[in-house]
Amino acid sequence: MNSQDCIALDEKYGANNYHPLPVVISWAEGCRVRDPEGKLYYDFLSAYSAVNQGHRHPRILKAVRDQLDSVTLTSRAFHNDRMGLFLKKLCEFTGFEMALPMNTGAEAVETALKAARRWGVEVKGVENGKQEIICVDGNFHGRTLAVISMSSDPDSTVNYGPYIPGFRRVPYADAKAMEKAITPNTVAVVIEPIQGEAGVLVPPEGYLKAVRGMCTRNKVLFVCDEIQTGFCRTGKRFAWEHEEARPDIMCLGKALGGGIMPISAIVADKEVMGVFTPGTHGSTFGGNPLASAIGIAALEVLEDEKLDEKAEWLGGIFRKELGKMQCAKMREVRGKGLLNAVVFEAGFEAWNACIALLKAGLLAKQTHGNIIRFAPPLVISEKELQEAIGIIKGVFERIG
Numbered sequence: 001m002n003s004q005d006c007i008a009l010d011e012k013y014g015a016n017n018y019h020p021l022p023v024v025i026s027w028a029e030g031c032r033v034r035d036p037e038g039k040l041y042y043d044f045l046s047a048y049s050a051v052n053q054g055h056r057h058p059r060i061l062k063a064v065r066d067q068l069d070s071v072t073l074t075s076r077a078f079h080n081d082r083m084g085l086f087l088k089k090l091c092e093f094t095g096f097e098m099a100l101p102m103n104t105g106a107e108a109v110e111t112a113l114k115a116a117r118r119w120g121v122e123v124k125g126v127e128n129g130k131q132e133i134i135c136v137d138g139n140f141h142g143r144t145l146a147v148i149s150m151s152s153d154p155d156s157t158v159n160y161g162p163y164i165p166g167f168r169r170v171p172y173a174d175a176k177a178m179e180k181a182i183t184p185n186t187v188a189v190v191i192e193p194i195q196g197e198a199g200v201l202v203p204p205e206g207y208l209k210a211v212r213g214m215c216t217r218n219k220v221l222f223v224c225d226e227i228q229t230g231f232c233r234t235g236k237r238f239a240w241e242h243e244e245a246r247p248d249i250m251c252l253g254k255a256l257g258g259g260i261m262p263i264s265a266i267v268a269d270k271e272v273m274g275v276f277t278p279g280t281h282g283s284t285f286g287g288n289p290l291a292s293a294i295g296i297a298a299l300e301v302l303e304d305e306k307l308d309e310k311a312e313w314l315g316g317i318f319r320k321e322l323g324k325m326q327c328a329k330m331r332e333v334r335g336k337g338l339l340n341a342v343v344f345e346a347g348f349e350a351w352n353a354c355i356a357l358l359k360a361g362l363l364a365k366q367t368h369g370n371i372i373r374f375a376p377p378l379v380i381s382e383k384e385l386q387e388a389i390g391i392i393k394g395v396f397e398r399i400g
C-alpha cells in the first residue's frame with residue numbers, strides 16, 4: 001500500500017481524534033524512519049519520548065524474541081518468572097523501594113492518584129471523600145476521566161463532564177501559589193518536572209526543590225510525572241535529579257516499554273506503596289512476562305549506553321547550534337538534554353514549518369500553534385545530529 005492509501009483508510013475507518021502529519025511510516029531503525037515510497041526521515045518526536053532507546057534496538061528485540069519462546073501472559077492471578085526481576089531492576093534504576101506495574105502512562109497517573117488518596121486517609125488521617133490533590137495549569141497527564149479532570153486545556157475536557165472532584169489547580173512554576181492552595185485535606189501535588197505537551201516548559205531553577213520542601217513541611221505527597229521526561233531524556237535518568245528534589249511517587253511510562261509495547265509503573269517507598277492490599281488495584285496486563293522482559297532490556301540499554309550523559313552532551317550541541325540560527329520569527333530555543341523546543345513569534349503557524357521539515361527529511365510536531373518540539377531518540381550519533389541540525393537550519397532560515 002502506498003502512503004495515500006494508508007492515510008485514506010485511517011480517515012475512513014478511524015475516529016478523527018488526531019491530526020497527524022501526512023506521512024506514513026512503514027519501517028524504522030535507530031533514529032531513522034522510512035515511508036512506503038522509500039523516503040528516509042529523521043524521527044525527532046520519538047513517539048513522544050517512548051523511543052528513547054531508538055527504533056527496534058537489537059538488544060530489546062532479542063529480549064522479545066527470547067521471551068516469545070517461553071511465556072507471554074499469565075495475569076496477576078499467578079506469579080510469573082519475569083515480573084520480580086523487572087521490578088527489582090526498575091527499583092534499582094530509580095532508587096525507590098517498590099514498584100507497581102501498569103500499561104499506559106495515564107494508568108500510571110491514575111495509580112498515583114489512587115495511592116495518594118488512600119495514603120491520605122490511612123496515613124495522614126484525612127476523612128475519606130475529602131482528599132484534595134493539587135495540580136498545575138498547562139499539565140498533561142493523559143486522557144482518562146480522572147486525569148482530564150486536572151487539565152486546563154479546553155480541547156482535552158470539552159463536553160466530558162461531570163469531571164472528577166478533588167483537584168485544585170494553581171499556576172505552574174509558582175511555588176507560593178501552590179503552598180497557599182494546601183489545606184489540611186491536601187494529600188498530594190502532581191507536576192511534570194518539565195511540561196512536555198505544554199511546549200517543553202522548563203520551570204525556573206529552584207521550583208522543584210521548593211515543591212519538595214513544601215510537601216515535606218505540610219505532609220503532602222510529591223508526585224512527579226516523569227512519563228515524558230524520564231529515562232534519560234533530559235540528561236539525567238529523571239528530571240527531578242536536576243534539583244535533587246526526590247518525589248514520593250514517580251509516574252513512569254513511555255520509554256519504559258523500549259519502543260515496543262506500552263509499559264508503565266509507579267515507583268515509591270514502602271510507606272506509600274504499602275497502602276495497596278489485595279483486590280484494591282490491578283491490571284490484567286500489568287507486569288506480564290513479555291512486558292517484564294522488555295522492561296529489563298529497555299533499562300539495561302539506557303544504563304549500558306549511558307544515554308543520560310549522551311542526552312546531556314548532544315542537547316548542549318543542539319541548543320547552541322539552533323541558537324545561532326538566523327530566523328526573524330524565532331523567539332527562543334529551550335529545553336534540557338534532548339527534550340527541546342523552538343518557540344516562534346505569537347501567531348506563527350508551526351504546522352507549515354513541520355510540513356517543510358517533513359519535505360526536507362525530518363519529522364517533528366508542533367505542540368502549540370507556535371512551538372515545535374525536537375526530541376530525537378537518544379541513540380542518535382553526533383554526526384546524525386549535526387546532519388539533522390543542518391536540515392532544521394535550512395528550513396528555518398528560509399522561513400525568514
Ligand SMILES: *Cc1c(COP(=O)(O)O)cnc(C)c1O
Nearest residue numbers: 104105106140141142225227228
Ligand atoms: C504521554 C504522557 C502521559 C500519558 O501517557 P499515555 O501512555 O499516553 O497514557 C502522561 N503524562 C505525561 C507527562 C505524558 O507525556
